[in-house]
Amino acid sequence: MNEWLVIAGTVLAAASGVPSVFERREGGRGERVAAQLMVLGALCAITGASLAIARPSTGIDLGWSVPGGRFAVRVDGISALFVIQTFVVSALGVVYGLDYWKQAAHPRDGRKLRLFYGFMTAGMVLLACARNTMLFMVGWEIMALAAFLTLTSQDDQRSVRQVGYVYMAATRLATLSLFAMFAVLFSATGSFDFAIAVPISGSASTAIFLLAIIGFGLKAGVMPMHVWLPGAHASAPSHVSALMSGVLIKMGIYGLVRVCSFFPHPPLWWGELVLALGVGSGVLGVAFAIGQHDFKRLLAYHSVENIGIIYMGIGVALLGRSLGNGALVALGLGGALLHVWNHGLFKSLLFLSAGSVLHATHTREIDELGGLGKRMPWSSLGFLVGAVAICGLPPLNGFVSELLVYLGLFKSAALPQGRLWLAGALGAPALALIGALALACFVKVYGAMFLGEPRTHYAQGASESPGSMLGPMGVLAGLCVLVGLLPWLVAPVLDRVVHSWAAEFAGAQSLAVLAPLSWVSLVGALLVVGLLAGALLVRRNLRRQAPTQTGTWDCGYVAPGPTMQYSSSSFAQTLVGLFSWALRPKVTNPDTRGLFPPHDAFTSHVDDVVLDSILIPAAEAGTRAARRLKWVQRGSMQAYLLYILLTLIVLFFWR
Amino acid sequence: MPLLLLGIIGKTKAAFAGRVGPPLLQPYFDVIKLLRKGSVFSRTTTWVFKAGPVVGLVTALFAATLMPLGGHLAPISFEGDLVLFAYLLGLGRFFTVVAALDTGSSFEGMGGAREVTFSCLTEPALFFGLIVLTRLSGSLSLSTMIGSGLGQAWYHGGASLVLVAASLFIVLLAETCRIPVDDPNTHLELTMIHEVMVLDHGGPALGLIHYAAALKLFVLGAIVVRIAVPYGGNLWVGWGVFALGMVLLAVLIGVVESTMARLRMAQVPILLVAACLLSAFGVVLVAR
Numbered sequence: 001m002n003e004w005l006v007i008a009g010t011v012l013a014a015a016s017g018v019p020s021v022f023e024r025r026e027g028g029r030g031e032r033v034a035a036q037l038m039v040l041g042a043l044c045a046i047t048g049a050s051l052a053i054a055r056p057s058t059g060i061d062l063g064w065s066v067p068g069g070r071f072a073v074r075v076d077g078i079s080a081l082f083v084i085q086t087f088v089v090s091a092l093g094v095v096y097g098l099d100y101w102k103q104a105a106h107p108r109d110g111r112k113l114r115l116f117y118g119f120m121t122a123g124m125v126l127l128a129c130a131r132n133t134m135l136f137m138v139g140w141e142i143m144a145l146a147a148f149l150t151l152t153s154q155d156d157q158r159s160v161r162q163v164g165y166v167y168m169a170a171t172r173l174a175t176l177s178l179f180a181m182f183a184v185l186f187s188a189t190g191s192f193d194f195a196i197a198v199p200i201s202g203s204a205s206t207a208i209f210l211l212a213i214i215g216f217g218l219k220a221g222v223m224p225m226h227v228w229l230p231g232a233h234a235s236a237p238s239h240v241s242a243l244m245s246g247v248l249i250k251m252g253i254y255g256l257v258r259v260c261s262f263f264p265h266p267p268l269w270w271g272e273l274v275l276a277l278g279v280g281s282g283v284l285g286v287a288f289a290i291g292q293h294d295f296k297r298l299l300a301y302h303s304v305e306n307i308g309i310i311y312m313g314i315g316v317a318l319l320g321r322s323l324g325n326g327a328l329v330a331l332g333l334g335g336a337l338l339h340v341w342n343h344g345l346f347k348s349l350l351f352l353s354a355g356s357v358l359h360a361t362h363t364r365e366i367d368e369l370g371g372l373g374k375r376m377p378w379s380s381l382g383f384l385v386g387a388v389a390i391c392g393l394p395p396l397n398g399f400v401s402e403l404l405v406y407l408g409l410f411k412s413a414a415l416p417q418g419r420l421w422l423a424g425a426l427g428a429p430a431l432a433l434i435g436a437l438a439l440a441c442f443v444k445v446y447g448a449m450f451l452g453e454p455r456t457h458y459a460q461g462a463s464e465s466p467g468s469m470l471g472p473m474g475v476l477a478g479l480c481v482l483v484g485l486l487p488w489l490v491a492p493v494l495d496r497v498v499h500s501w502a503a504e505f506a507g508a509q510s511l512a513v514l515a516p517l518s519w520v521s522l523v524g525a526l527l528v529v530g531l532l533a534g535a536l537l538v539r540r541n542l543r544r545q546a547p548t549q550t551g552t553w554d555c556g557y558v559a560p561g562p563t564m565q566y567s568s569s570s571f572a573q574t575l576v577g578l579f580s581w582a583l584r585p586k587v588t589n590p591d592t593r594g595l596f597p598p599h600d601a602f603t604s605h606v607d608d609v610v611l612d613s614i615l616i617p618a619a620e621a622g623t624r625a626a627r628r629l630k631w632v633q634r635g636s637m638q639a640y641l642l643y644i645l646l647t648l649i650v651l652f653f654w655r
Numbered sequence: 656m657p658l659l660l661l662g663i664i665g666k667t668k669a670a671f672a673g674r675v676g677p678p679l680l681q682p683y684f685d686v687i688k689l690l691r692k693g694s695v696f697s698r699t700t701t702w703v704f705k706a707g708p709v710v711g712l713v714t715a716l717f718a719a720t721l722m723p724l725g726g727h728l729a730p731i732s733f734e735g736d737l738v739l740f741a742y743l744l745g746l747g748r749f750f751t752v753v754a755a756l757d758t759g760s761s762f763e764g765m766g767g768a769r770e771v772t773f774s775c776l777t778e779p780a781l782f783f784g785l786i787v788l789t790r791l792s793g794s795l796s797l798s799t800m801i802g803s804g805l806g807q808a809w810y811h812g813g814a815s816l817v818l819v820a821a822s823l824f825i826v827l828l829a830e831t832c833r834i835p836v837d838d839p840n841t842h843l844e845l846t847m848i849h850e851v852m853v854l855d856h857g858g859p860a861l862g863l864i865h866y867a868a869a870l871k872l873f874v875l876g877a878i879v880v881r882i883a884v885p886y887g888g889n890l891w892v893g894w895g896v897f898a899l900g901m902v903l904l905a906v907l908i909g910v911v912e913s914t915m916a917r918l919r920m921a922q923v924p925i926l927l928v929a930a931c932l933l934s935a936f937g938v939v940l941v942a943r
Contacts, residue, residue, distance in 0.1 A: 370759070373701045384703075393746040394739060406738045410795050413786050425786050425938050429779040429931075432741065436778040439749055440771035447756030447764070453699055516733040523731065523739060527717060534709035541859055542705075547694035552758045553855050566756070566764020574772045578924060 002052040003060045003073050006083055006129060009045025012037050013090065014122035017115030025107040034114045035094045038121070042091035045125065049080040053493055056500075059131060068192040069134030077496035078261075081337055082128040082247075082254050085344045088479075089246045090121040092472035093239035096352055099468045100359055101153075101237050109153045113237065120146035120243065124251055133182045133192040140178065140251075144171040144219075147248055151236035163231035166611070170228035174218035174252075181211035181259070196262045205263055209270055212259045213277070220252025222311060223281035226304045227611040230288075233300030234364065238355020241296060245303045246348035250340050253310055257337070260318060261501045268322045268420070275315025275423055279430045282308025286437040287579040290572045291606030294364045295354050295445055299347065302390060302441070305434060306343045309405060310336045312427055316408035317501075319423060325415075326505040327514055328408055333501055334494040334511045335404030341490075342397040342483060346389035349476040353383035356469055357449065360462040366445055366568040371454040375462045380450040382473040387442040389480045392435050395524030397483035404515055406431060440575060448568035455562050485524045488517040569604055576606065584609055656898075657869035658682040660876065660905040667909025682869065689862030697855055699759045707754025708856060708863040714747035715870040722874045723798040723881070724897060732798035737785050740797060741778065744830075744871065748774060751864075755852040766851035769920070773836065773848070776927035777826045783934035784819040784826075787812070788882075790941045801878060805885035815937035820882045822937070825930035827879055829923075831872040834912040836923050846920070876904050 016037035020030020052075035059074025075083065094117065103110040120143055127139030148171070152164040182192070188204040189196055200208070214225070221229035229249070233241045256274075260266065285304030292298040313336025320328025356379040357372060358364060373380040389396035406428060413424030454460045464470075483490060491512040499506045511517070576585050583606050590600035607613070662679040669676025678684075696704065721740045723729040729736075752767035788800040791808035809816055829836045832849035841847055853864050880900035886893055918926060 371699075373703065373757075388746070388749065391745065391749065393742055393749060399739075399742055402742075403735055403738050407735050407795065410735075410737075410786070410789050414789050414793055414795075421790070421942065425783075425790075425942075428786055429782040429935075432778040432782040433775060435742070435745065436771070436775040439745055440775055443749060443752045443756070443767065443771055447753055447767070451701070451703060451753065451757040452759030516735050519731070519733040519736070520739070523717065527713065527743075530713040530717065531710060534713050535706070538705060538709055538859070542694060545693045547696045549698055550695055552697040552699050552760045562759070564761055565759045566761045566768065570761075571764060571768040574768065574924075575775065578772075578775075 002048045002055075002057055002075055003129070005048025005051070006045045006075055006125065007060075007073065009041040009043075009048065009087065010122045010125045012041030012044065013087070013118050013125070016041065016094070016118040017111070018118075020103070020111045020114055023111070025111075026104055028103055030111065031098055031103050031114065034118070035098055038094040038118065039091050042087035045087050046084050049075055049083040052080045053077060053496055056496075061131075064132075064134070066134050068186075070132045070193065071135060072131035072193060073129045073135070074131045075129050076500040077493070077498075078254070078257060078337070078500055079128045081341060081493065081497060082250065083125050085250070085341055086121060086124045086128070086247045089243055089344055089348045090117075092348070092475055093117070093243050093352075096242075096355070096469050096472045097237070097239045099466045100239055100355055106153075109155075113150055113153045113240070116146040116149040117240065117243070120150060120248070124247060127251060128254055131194045133185070133194070136194075137175075137178065137182070141175065143248065143251065144175065147171075147244060150240045151232050151244065153237055153240070154235070157235075159231075160235045163228075163235045167228040167232045170218050170225075174215045177211045177215035177218075178255075181208055181215055184208050184211065185262075194258070194262075200263065208259065209263075209266075212256055213273070216252040216255040216259070217277070218252070219249060220256070220307050220311075221249050221304055222252075222277055222307050223284050223304055224610045226281070226285070226307075227608060227615060229304060230292075230297050230300040230608060233303065233351075234294055234296040238296070238351050238358060241300075241355070242348035242351035245300065245351060246344040249303060249307060250344065253307070253314070253336070253340055257314065257333070257501065260314070264321070264502070264504060266318050266322050268319065271315045271318030271320075271322060272423060273315075274311050274318055275427060278308045278311030278313075278315055279427060280308070281305070281311060282434040283430060283437070284582055286434055286441060287575075287583060288606060288608070290437065290441045290444070290579075291576045291583050291585060291604075293366055293569065293605075295366050295449065296351070296358070296364055298366070298441070298445055299350050299354060302350075302438070303343075303347060305438065306339065306347070306390070309402065309431065309434065310339050310343070312336075312431065313339060313401075313405045313408065315423070316405065316412060316427075319412060319420060320408075321502055323415075323420070324504075327509060328412055329502055329505055330495070330498050330509065330511050330514055331404050331408035331411065333498050334515075335401050335408060337497055338404060338483075338490060338494060339398075339401035342389070342401045342480075345476050345479050345483070346386045346396075346398060349382055349473055349480065350386035350390065352469070352473045352476070353379050353386060356382075356465040356473070357462070359465055359469070361458040363456075363458045366448045368456045369449045369454070369459045370452045370562065370565060371450075371459055372462055373450040375454075375459070376450075376464045378470050379465060379473070382470070382477055383450065384446060385477040385480055387446050389484070391439045391442055393439075394520070395481075395484050395527050397480045397487075400484060400487040400517070400520060402431065402435070403520065404511070407515055437575070440572075444568050444571040448571065452565045453562035455565065455567075485521060485528070487520055488512055491515075491517055573604070576604070582609065584613065656901070657873035658686065658866065660872055660901065661869055663902060663905035664909040664912065667906050668913050671910070671913035682865070686862045686865050689857075689865070690859050692858035694858045694860060697758050700757045700855075703750075704754045704757040704855075705860070707750045707757075708860040708867070710750035711747045712863045712867040712870075714743045715867040715874070718743045718747075719870055719874050721797055722877050723802055724877055724894075728798045728802070732796050734795045737789075737795060737797050737800065740874075741781060745774075745778075747867065747871075751852060754856075758855045760855065762845070762851050763854055765845070766848050766854075769848045770852060773829055773923060773927060776924060776931060777829050780822050780826050780927065780931040780934050783931060783938050784823050787815050787819050787934065787937045787941050790938075791816070801881040801885075803887035805881065806887050809885055812941045815940035816882055818933045818937035818940070820879055822930045822934035823875070823879050823882070825926065825933075827872070827875045828908070828911070829927055829930075830875055831868065833908055835915045835918045835926065838917045841917070846917070873901070876901060880904050 062071040123142030130136040289301035316332030389398040392398040392402040409424040661682040755763040837848040
């Protein structure tokens with residue numbers, strides 16, 4: 001029953017874009033039908049997944065003609081979490097797209113975008129529920145290819161095509177290592193099903209783990225495998241960015257969590273490796289974010305950072321499983337998966353608010369904006385809620401999941417065992433550093449975009465977006481507040497998730513006991529009451545004594561202009577300097593010697609070090625080397641037939 | 656008591672300079688006077704500017720309720736409240752800086768940038784210190800970590816507690832914008848951190864900001880004093896010892912401010928990284 005509801009929702013999602021394909025280019029009916037189908041599918045599937053959490057079932061298992069494949073679908077705790085998240089973000093994104101990517105305004109690519117948006121959603125749900133390798137890979141490939149086709153919606157632009165190529169290369173590499181991983185899994189267990197019955201030998205499990213780290217890491221965008229992510233998130237339409245950043249990259253997390261669940265006794269170094277990757281990804285992701293000038297690119301680097309935090313949680317859970325410590329497993333995995341869910345909410349909210357700004361101003365440059373808080377009050381409020389949540393500040397949802405990861409780290413720091421305390425002792429301060437850097441970054445981007453005076457005419461002429469764009473943002477913001485204020489609501493769900501990940505801890509402590517969730521709730525509520533009371537007092541005071549309006553204190557300057565405001569680049573300058581060993585910023589300093597220096601400008605730019613300084617030069621060298629083999633490709637059918645014949649002959653003589 | 660600390664610091668500095676100095680209760684008079692005044696707002700600002708001081712004060716008050724004073728249980732105390740403590744101060748910082756940016760003044764932007772930059776270096780130092788305390792006390796709650804069992808902790812890990820106390824003292828100086836990181840009395844906007852962020856705030860808003868800053872000094876100082884004076888006996892004696900410790904801390908800050916010059920801005924990160932390293936060494940020492 002549960003599974004059938006989810007499958008029905010998936011089919012509706014996949015079909016949502018189809019009607020509009022048969023419509024005229026400018027027709028508006030297809031997009032409304034798509035939104036209705038997607039919302040209906042979402043309601044259907046979310047009901048199914050919620051039922052699955054309440055009453056787990058054994059799932060559906062049907063035959064399939066594909067060799068080794070079975071149509072085996074089961075929604076357990078982990079799957080349900082990802083299914084609900086996919087449909088929430090996807091349905092809200094379609095509603096948002098009604099005005100953001102109007103068919104009338106985008107006759108060329110609107111229909112294609114809707115079609116593949118639906119496919120992408122369906123692919124993600126399918127892979128999250130699949131219990132068979134073949135079915136998993138089908139879902140994975142539908143998702144990966146549909147994502148390529150949606151993110152290259154504006155393929156008439158050269159930059160978008162380039163980003164698409166990088167994404168394509170990354171996702172092919174990911175699929176390749178997943179094929180290898182499942183092949184090793186098959187040779188170790190003799191089955192393509194996920195229900196692992198036989199223990200896996202040491203060397204095979206090491207190979208599976210490392211291939212999973214590469215394959216799923218490429219999709220999750222963990223540093224240094226994040227190369228496709230910043231460009232792709234920046235170039236895609238904003239509701240697609242929201243779906244990609246909020247949900248698609250989490251499928252890498254889902255895969256890693258699922259594959260790790262096959263191993264009841266992971267060696268210690270697995271947890272340590274995942275934790276180290278998480279720390280590196282978290283710190284460097286946010287450091288790169290601080291150096292960006294394009295606000296969507298900046299948000300994309302924050303995905304790298306948050307994936308790092310999620311990896312830290314998974315690392316703690318793996319360490320706990322190695323040691324048989326149920327508290328660490330519950331806190332680490334619970335924190336990681338709650339952060340998956342929370343990041344899906346606040347990052348989608350941020351991307352939708354950013355899209356609203358892009359829609360109104362037509363620029364992605366932070367330093368060309370300013371003063372939007374007065375012109376777009378609701379988008380500004382949405383962005384502020386998202387910013388406070390992503391910094392992990394109370395009383396919003398980001399704080400709850402980071403608190404769980406912190407508790408896991410502190411608990412492992414208090415353990416007496418050997419080298420394990422070190423993981424927590426270095427991990428917790430690293431998470432504190434990540435939090436402080438994220439705060440610096442979001443203060444910068446919120447201040448530069450929404451506060452002060454408009455810097456250019458782009459911002460000057462902006463106006464608020466229509467309700468169909470603000471509504472989805474409101475829903476996401478409401479969910480952020482809800483999870484932040486009532487975290488004990490999600491504790492039973494997370495317990496179920498932990499139990500389906502590691503069945504041996506099924507009777508272990510509940511998260512509601514391990515973590516002070518009711519305290520968080522109480523303090524959050526008191527904080528909100530305190531803030532409201534303070535606001536009321538200030539308001540009463542201001543009403544009693546009317547304030548004087550004047551200009552900003554200019555420290556004695558005669559005519560301060562809007563371009564003299566502190567820009568986002570200047571705000572970030574010191575931090576970029578502190579991290580210059582990793583960021584390698586390209587800075588040109590103006591030459592201002594002499595009495596009458598000529599007109600000059602200061603510029604500073606942070607490229608992606610891994611992509612622009614390592615991979616692209618390496619790829620170019622590879623292309624040059626491959627040119628020497630060019631004579632093989634003659635372009636004549638006879639030559640290729642000759643190659644085939646020669647190969648066959650060599651194969652005959654092989655043994 | 657928070658504002659009294661400012662008064663003591665002022666008196667100490669006056670004594671070093673050979674002046675009589677303002678009365679001990681002067682900060683109270685200042686805040687009361689400010690609260691009675693009218694407000695002036697820039698035309699550039701929005702509601703964010705008015706929200707800044709309120710959020711700053713409310714978060715500082717909540718942070719104070721998590722702090723065990725004089726070795727007794729805090730009003731709100733649970734496993735993991737140390738994270739809440741740090742992040743409440745973070746929320747206050749977020750809104751203080753955002754309110755500064757709301758004015759569109761480049762000076763206030765500069766102050767905000769410095770504030771968030773330096774806090775990126777003080778947060779890890781604080782958490783290294785908390786890890787040491789967690790490991791020594793086996794607890795994740797501030798009330799136990801710096802509660803009555805601290806004397807026992809000195810016996811087991813005294814050396815690392817000395818390092819942590821030194822490191823947290825530097826964090827305290829940086830977070831509350833004291834010399835050698837920032838000079839609260841300077842005249843030049845270009846060299847300020849905290850004061851320049853609140854340039855445009857006046858009247859009641861400025862009063863709230865002053866009180867919140869003093870409260871922050873008080874709660875961070877309370878950790879340092881508790882670690883340095885881990886008295887865990889009689890309730891009333893405990894309060895007395897704690898109050899005396901806070902007074903001595905204020906005098907110490909006054910002495911530091913009188914005898915040192917402010918560091919150049921570029922050198923501040925070096926000092927703060929040193930603070931991080933001090934408490935990281937503390938972690939290494941408790942690892943045995």
